Amino acid sequence: MLPLTRTVVVVALLASAGCSLQPFQPEPPAAPTRPSPATGGRGPVIVEPPPIESTMPVEPVIQGPAPSIPVPRERPKAATATLSPASRALVTQAQTQRRKGDLPGAAGSLDRALRIEPNNPLLWIELGRLRMDQRNFPQAEAMGRKALSMSVGDSQTQSTAWQLIADSLRARGKNPQAQEALEKSQELSMK
């Protein structure tokens, strides 16, 4: 391969590998506001981000007294999680194995994927699906919750995780909770 092409390929591969990782937290808050000094900062205040180079647009200053009720802060959206090529190949393999009823094989494939990308919530959701096949519903739910914790701000992935949680609750006959979880899933999928 020509050096240039090779560089492009490598960059593309590395970028796709990097995309599956979650962005670094803590993030700077989206809307820095400045309550007037008179309030002395009573109640919750939103602080300007630390003095680093920022590409975020400058928000207009809000005049007037600070709000006395908490302002719900819109967390900025995180990128939707994706699988790296290696993980995708293993997940595909696992799904095939599950379909054929080879559950230990699927567990092995997902195990391998988790070693490569332990922080990818999509893998935990896949593992949760496998637990459903294995009729281990409490663990299926736990995997779903783990996926939630790893996909804060990523509404698509969280929606999928809530779906898994809903299914695992329903499988245990916990229908009211399952319904709640399903609604959360639907709400998030529309964001």
Added chain:
Amino acid sequence: MARRRRTPKSRQQLQRGFVLIALLALVAAIVFVAILDRRVTAQFEGRRWTLPARVYAQPLELYAGQDLSSARFARELTRLGYIAQTPVDRPGTFRRKGDTLDVYVREFRFSDEQQAAQKLRVGFDGEAIASLTSDSGAEVPVFRLDPLLIGSIFPIHGEDRIIVSPAEVPPLLPAALKAVEDRKFDTHHGVNPLAILRALFVNVRAGQVEQGGSTLTQQLVKSYFLDSRRTLRRKGEEAVMAFILESRFEKADIMNAYINEIYLGQDGRRAVHGFGLASQFYFGKPLGELNLPEVALMVAIVRGPSYYDPRRHAERALERRNLVLKVLAEQGVVKPAEAERAMKAPLGITDNAGRSANYFPAFLDLVRRQLREDYQEQALTETGLTVFSTLDPLLQEKAEEALSDELERQDKSGRKGARGLEGSMVVTTPQTGEVVAVVGGRRASFDGFNRALDMKRPIGSLAKPMVYLAALQSGRFTPASLVMDEPVDIKLESGDRWKPNNYDKKVHGQVTLLRGLTQSYNLATVNLGMDVGLGPVTKTYVQLGLDEAPPRYPSILLGTAQLNPVEVAQMYNTLANGGFRSPLRAVRAVVDETGKPLKAPELEVTEAAPAAAVYTLNRMLIEVFERGTARPARKSLPPDLVVAGKTGTSNDYRDSWFAGFSGGHVIVVWFGHDDNSPTGLTGTTGALQAWTRLMSSIATTSFEPLLPEDVEDRWIEYYSGLETSPYCSGSAVSMPFEVGTALNPSQNCPPNISREEAALMQPPDPVDPTGDAVTAPTGAEAPAPTQP
């Protein structure tokens, strides 16, 4: 007349007596032979060797984008016994050229699939894999190498072996065995009396033991059935059994049994039996990949594995090996030129200062204990299971090195109590709870006292995060909350009064929660713990994965609970995993000898502690490095690697601990003396050094967890806990708080001040009102004081 007539009668009686005795003797002989025959067939027919469980490490996975340089890859291949050579024409070979590495991967039966031997081309770009292609040029997304064999679980009587089938035996081996040990093997019937006589003659003439009189069959019998008593009766039994063996079984079967049975070396507690294991034990590779001098050496060892031990008696071993080569040339098994060349070759033993190749007894110990929960001892040690473990061999080696190097440095430091220290390390991956390395002591490959599992010591200040976690969980405390670092005087059940001190003997007054933990203040922690309650504090131990809560004594707040390093690793693993508890596993999969998957510990997670509380605690543990007792180590770590952790020193400096984690690894280190004498070291000056050495030498990821839902970052002053701005406060720290938390603002440096306004103010006042230095905490660690 009476005499004459009596003689025939008594003679008859005598004769009858003799006949009777002869008959009895005959019957006895028949019974004797029949018993031996039964034994031979019963043992031999079913190939009933004790087949220990074989344990493998994690396989190295390859994929594009992986952090793996070609140099490191080549080293891993060498560890697996792959040979660098051109052409790459058989399994077990590789070639590195520029940015490319071609490798012929061995076939291997994994727990989930049989992977055929195949060629692979790996392209590198700097320190990472750029591409993976198969022989046909197709792109391969992910690929695993055959895993490293790291040992076996062998029975109490210590025999260990790897069974090899005839197909796995190079033809050179049986040919060499026959040439050296038993020339008439193919034709004799078990015993070769001429050979015995000739051997006597030859050996006496040569002045050395060139030949043995025993046939291979006799040697097999001796090894298989009988003990080492060298009585005449034994010799007789041996001969009979050899004969029975020969008449009942094929020559090929006998040879194969011999190859799998014969004793070839000793490694601590385990006895190496069979050429399959001996090949791994001496050369670190499979039997089929040995070359001429290597095969010759093993045949040489047969005569006396201790006497000809190539590690301890290299010259003797070399001499006998070359003698074997000479005999092989004489007998026409190899060409004289080949033999000449082979004699010049070095012994080729994999050697690491005398230790055996790839043997990790402390880790195997953990594997064994975990498997005992699901398997009977006999099933484990005799039925030929294959165990796929979680060990990362490279990381294990680095851990062993970091520990022994640091302990050696302590030896040379001349400090009182720092000589002859022992240590232990446990490394896990937080998200999955896999145990990737276990170091049981300073001499890691010595199968002795396993300090990682069998030693319980007071954890000292490693216990403080549990107190602070309980405080955060209670909902009444934040990192900005103030606690009193003031004298403690608690009346205990026994009637005694407990009055602990800070390490620096000072009283710091009102301190933030954050500061109390990062500086490891005893008084603040005890006051906080008593406020939160011993019940909730001891409960966090169980939340984090300890089997049993420690007793509710006030002293546990300062770490009198006695734990082993694996238990500590379990608890800190749950912290590193964001409050999700995963039971630590050393085993991923188990298959039986046909390859069928059996029961193995499964990956399990439980949401054990609330995410927000754990996240907040972890942020404080990061500050332990930024401004607390682990500060001295921060500069030795890569600057963009965020780590979190806690130092621990126990009473009288008897135990030095450090437990901490990055994004990819949890590492727990313990230093101390086996006889519990003081070390003179704190967690900072002792265990932290080895921890840092290891953490900075491995490929790992930065600890950067996601901010949980409903949690946000706010700036507070480290000393006062008031909310502030980094633009004008020299001691501002960003800490997480639940959204909506009310915080008192600083008057000197208000939280929402603009950069321009701050610039107009007086310069920030970095001095700590109570007298602690801002920039350089001493790194002193507060040990737990005397306990009743």
